[in-house]
Each structure stands twice: as structure tokens, then as C-alpha cells.
Amino acid sequence: MAINEIKTAHIELYRRTKLTKLQCVYAYIERKALAHSLNDTKTAVQQLHKLASAVVTVIITVVSLLVMGLATTKVIFVVTSQLLLVGFMFQNMCKTMFESIIFVFVMHPFDVGDRCVVDGVQMIVEEMNILSTVFLRYHNEKIYYPNSVLLTKPISNFRRSPDMADTVDLTIDVSTPVDDVSALKKSIQSYLESKPKYWNQKHSILVKEIENVDKMKMTLCVQHTMNHQNYGEKSARRSELVFELKKIFQNLGIKYHLLPQEVTYRNSTQATGG
Incomplete structure (x- = not known):
């Protein structure tokens, strides 16, 4: 009786040790995914900060020239019209940039490490940028999606789902x-x-x-x-x-039995005339 109790205790101890190891592995994976997510978010914020800084710099420069009298209203008007022309030429790029910013910072449907389904394909979020997101399939195939395209697609996120x-x-x-x-x-x-x-x-x-x-x-x-x-x-x-x-x-004793099958017997000797 004592031997059986010792064996049972050893089995229970082994099971708990195994569960503890699995929990440590899962915690490490979650922590690694969180670190990647924070890093990608920081990168996206830095890219947005550079873009905003460039716009603010241009505005400050124009206002400073007007205040100091180094540029007249007509000159500013000519420069502004040229900028509007350039903006019209690159309106699709500007639209894509705006939609991508809305997707990453406003909608934000996933983080790095999340398991998602896009267009019926199950993938892991590998990397997030301002303009694109990199996914990883089960055989380590990388798929690049423009964020402006993801904005128009339904996305299933397993990590943010309740018990399934x-x-x-x-x-x-x-x-x-x-x-x-x-x-x-x-x-x-x-x-x-x-x-x-x-x-x-x-x-x-x-x-x-x-x-x-x-x-x-x-x-x-x-x-x-x-x-x-x-x-x-x-x-x-x-x-x-x-x-x-x-x-x-x-x-x-639950089994499955096939229905009786019809079997046709043919004498090979008679068929060959022997």
C-alpha cells in the first residue's frame, strides 16, 4: 500500500513539475511577444513623430518668413499652390498614409504575436509598421499586407477572444x-x-x-x-x-458494423471453359 502511495505521489509530482515548466514556457513566449509589440509600436510612433515634425517645421518656417518680412504673401501663395499641386499628384499616397495611421493607432485590431485569420488564412503577427504588417504562416512563410488593405478586411483575433x-x-x-x-x-x-x-x-x-x-x-x-x-x-x-x-x-463495447454487402461468386474454371 505504501509503495502504491509513493508511486502516486511521484506521478503527481512529475505532473505538477511538467505543468510548471509549460507555464514558464508560455510566460516566456507571452513576454517575448509583448516585447516585440512594444518595440514595433515604438518604431511606428517614431515614424509618425518624424512625419509630424516635418509638417510642423514647414509651418514654422513659413510663419517665420512672413513675420520677418523675408517673404511676401504672393511668394507664399505661389509656394503653397505648388505644394498643393504636388499633394494632388501624390494624393493616393497621402490617402494610404492617413488610412494606415488610422488602422495602426485608432483601430489597432492586433499586436505582435497575436494569432489572426485574414482572408481565411491563419497567421501570426510578426511585425507592425506604419504602412504594412508582416504575418507569419505555420510553415514560416512571411506575408506582407498593406495596412490600408487590412483596414477594409474582417480580421479574426484569437488572443482577444474569450474561451473558445x-x-x-x-x-x-x-x-x-x-x-x-x-x-x-x-x-x-x-x-x-x-x-x-x-x-x-x-x-x-x-x-x-x-x-x-x-x-x-x-x-x-x-x-x-x-x-x-x-x-x-x-x-x-x-x-x-x-x-x-x-x-x-x-x-x-460500442462498435460500428457495416450493412450486409452483396457478394457475387464466379467460378473461374467455368469462365475459362476448363
Whole structure:
């Protein structure tokens, strides 16, 4: 009895040590992403500061020339008209610059390190600038998006989302007794309740349809205790859940049987005339 208790204590200690290491790794990743975000924000602010400084410098210069009498109103008018002409020629660039500033500093839908979905593609925010944002796909492919384009697109942000849900599709034999289905639901509920750090107790098992008279399709809807920012952790939890479902099926003896198939037997000897 004492040996079993020692083994149980060692297993529990190992599990807690493993969880502590994972928490340290996650904290390091979050801190690194925050540092990158602050650095990129600082860079964007510096770029905006340079732009604003240039505009203020031009205004101060013009006002100083007028006050000191070194330039007349006509000269200022001619210079201003030329500047307006240049602005008209580069109006698209000015419009893009203004939209990018609005996107980065007003909307600000994500930070560096956030997992986002743009145009149906899941990506990590790698770098943010005034005019563009750099994303990183799962195989380390970099994608550059102009911020003026991102301004017009719907963006899904996993990090800023609440605890997110997940689904697992099941298919069992339609002849499975109702008692076994009830036992299946209770076993799933017991497993979810035994993992309060992974799963919310709020879940549901829905019967979608009966297909080909022999298949009963079901869906297990569960809710994580986190969002899907850490996609690796999310996938590991789901994989463990699917493996647990397999063990529950084995314990309850729930199987799937194919319908009887028609088999045609042909004597090869008669077919060849032998």
C-alpha cells in the first residue's frame, strides 16, 4: 500500500513539475511577444513623430518668413499652390498614409504575436509598421499586407477572444442501445469534469442525422478553458479528448458494423471453359 502511495505521489509530482515548466514556457513566449509589440509600436510612433515634425517645421518656417518680412504673401501663395499641386499628384499616397495611421493607432485590431485569420488564412503577427504588417504562416512563410488593405478586411483575433469552443464528430451504429448511448454521455461528462483546467463542464452531445439506415452521426461540443491563441496546446487537448473517446467506446463495447454487402461468386474454371 505504501509503495502504491509513493508511486502516486511521484506521478503527481512529475505532473505538477511538467505543468510548471509549460507555464514558464508560455510566460516566456507571452513576454517575448509583448516585447516585440512594444518595440514595433515604438518604431511606428517614431515614424509618425518624424512625419509630424516635418509638417510642423514647414509651418514654422513659413510663419517665420512672413513675420520677418523675408517673404511676401504672393511668394507664399505661389509656394503653397505648388505644394498643393504636388499633394494632388501624390494624393493616393497621402490617402494610404492617413488610412494606415488610422488602422495602426485608432483601430489597432492586433499586436505582435497575436494569432489572426485574414482572408481565411491563419497567421501570426510578426511585425507592425506604419504602412504594412508582416504575418507569419505555420510553415514560416512571411506575408506582407498593406495596412490600408487590412483596414477594409474582417480580421479574426484569437488572443482577444474569450474561451473558445471545439467540436468532435462521432459516428456509431444505429443499432446501439439507448442505455449505451446514455452511458457514453455520462462517461464523457465524467472525463470533462475530471479535467477542470482543460475543459469547461458546459458541453453537449447532439445527434445530427441517420445516414444510410446504419450510421448515426453525432457531434460533441465542448468548450476549452482558453482561446485558440496557443494552437499547439489546443490541438494537444483535443487529441487527448479523442483518444479518451476511443477508450470509452472500447469499454462500453460500442462498435460500428457495416450493412450486409452483396457478394457475387464466379467460378473461374467455368469462365475459362476448363
